Amino acid sequence: MSDEPVTLHHYTTAAGLLGILEPVYLSSIWEAEEEFKDLPREQSFSLWATDARYLNDWGELDFAAAALASAIDARLDDVEPERRDSLVTLAAQLRQHDYTADVHWTRGGVHAAYITCFCEEGDLLGQWQGYAANGGGYSLEFHTEELKQMWGPFMSDSREEFAYNQGTILRPINYGLDEGAFAAAAAEIVESSDDYAMFMCVHTLVQFKDDAFSAEREWRAINVVPESQMFCKFRTTLNGRVIPYSRFFRLQTGAPFDPAEARSAIKSVKVGPGLDQKLRAEAVRKLLDQRGFQDTEVTTSKITYNP
Numbered sequence: 001m002s003d004e005p006v007t008l009h010h011y012t013t014a015a016g017l018l019g020i021l022e023p024v025y026l027s028s029i030w031e032a033e034e035e036f037k038d039l040p041r042e043q044s045f046s047l048w049a050t051d052a053r054y055l056n057d058w059g060e061l062d063f064a065a066a067a068l069a070s071a072i073d074a075r076l077d078d079v080e081p082e083r084r085d086s087l088v089t090l091a092a093q094l095r096q097h098d099y100t101a102d103v104h105w106t107r108g109g110v111h112a113a114y115i116t117c118f119c120e121e122g123d124l125l126g127q128w129q130g131y132a133a134n135g136g137g138y139s140l141e142f143h144t145e146e147l148k149q150m151w152g153p154f155m156s157d158s159r160e161e162f163a164y165n166q167g168t169i170l171r172p173i174n175y176g177l178d179e180g181a182f183a184a185a186a187a188e189i190v191e192s193s194d195d196y197a198m199f200m201c202v203h204t205l206v207q208f209k210d211d212a213f214s215a216e217r218e219w220r221a222i223n224v225v226p227e228s229q230m231f232c233k234f235r236t237t238l239n240g241r242v243i244p245y246s247r248f249f250r251l252q253t254g255a256p257f258d259p260a261e262a263r264s265a266i267k268s269v270k271v272g273p274g275l276d277q278k279l280r281a282e283a284v285r286k287l288l289d290q291r292g293f294q295d296t297e298v299t300t301s302k303i304t305y306n307p
Contacts, residue, residue: 004170007141007267008219009122010047014136017269017284021045021291045266045291046247049114049223051232052206054243056130057213061113062097064208067177068201069094071186079190086194094201101198101226111198113206113224114232114246118142120217123301127216128272132307137272138284144170146265147221168223168248171207175214199224221248268297273305 012020022045052060069091076084093099099111119127122139131137148170174181185204189197202224209218223246232244269288271281277300285298 004144005120005219006144008118008120008144008147009139009141009270010116010118011124011127011131011137011139013131014138016048017138017140018287020047020140021287021293023291047116047221048235049116049221049246049248051244052113052115054241055115055117057209059210061099061202061205063210064177064182064205065094065097067179067182068185068204071179071182072189074183075186075190083190086197087190090189090197090201093198099198099202101195111202111224111226112244113202113222115206115223116221116248118219118221120219122268122270123303124216125303125305128301128303128305128307132272132274132305136280137274137307139270139272140266141268141270142265143267149265168221169203170219170221173213173216173218173220174208176211177208181208199226223248264295266293266296268299271298271300272307273301273303274307277301 010020072087072091072094076087079087101111119139122141127139128137131139182204185200189200189204192200203222206220206222206224232246235243235245237243269284271277271284274280281298281300288294288296288298
């Protein structure tokens with residue numbers, strides 16, 4: 001596994017920047033729950049986690065599915081006969097890009113991976129070409145250790161505006177098909193119960209991408225849940241797609257909430273290349289000040305690219 005960087009960068013559009021910095025208000029329904037009664041009603045910011053199947057790379061999950069299936073097949077001779085049939089079925093599902101699992105705690109349905117993407121570098125031309133296409137790209141630099149403290153416990157409730165997230169992990173992307181990595185993952189999957197085998201498969205698959213994306217040096221915050229347990233929100237894209245997403249946010253229990261602590265997670269915001277960079281930077285500075293992020297630095301991209 002790659003060494004964890006001190007900071008990570010999240011690229012987004014102007015609309016995405018506003019969504020991240022928009023205060024999040026928690027529903028009062030949780031006040032009756034002992035674990036959540038002392039939570040603040042307002043969070044300083046949140047990150048959006050998109051269902052991996054709806055990302056720009058349409059091959060998410062599917063890219064490594066056949067390789068993982070082969071690694072599982074290679075271990076079938078080492079398992080008991082009563083377990084072998086379920087693993088054969090699991091490998092066949094992966095090859096068909098079928099990620100459903102009909103076990104008691106999922107109530108059936110697809111295992112969905114909700115992810116937020118980060119890069120090790122905050123001024124990459126390839127990222128700006130995607131996010132600054134309409135002249136409004138930004139990258140937020142997060143302190144990695146502070147970022148990892150944002151993940152709160154997962155619960156699903158149709159009355160709540162968004163779901164709490166438990167079990168979120170931060171992992172680097174593996175580029176290409178690493179047989180050793182698949183063998184190690186298959187060993188753990190084979191040793192797991194039928195209830196968690198597909199869950200573990202999806203966790204593995206979202207950590208692999210084609211070599212063509214290697215310049216991104218991507219890390220991901222990953223949360224895998226059965227669709228039946230995820231009450232998600234929805235957004236639209238410019239081309240008219242409806243995209244399911246959840247939110248990651250800082251959540252503390254058993255201690256008073258310190259807004260300054262949450263805000264310290266954002267080290268800087270970089271304004272992407274294009275026209276009116278200085279004016280756009282001034283608007284970001286004003287936005288951060290009004291949201292209470294006075295210590296967050298605002299910088300501009302040094303790349304001479306005109307979207």
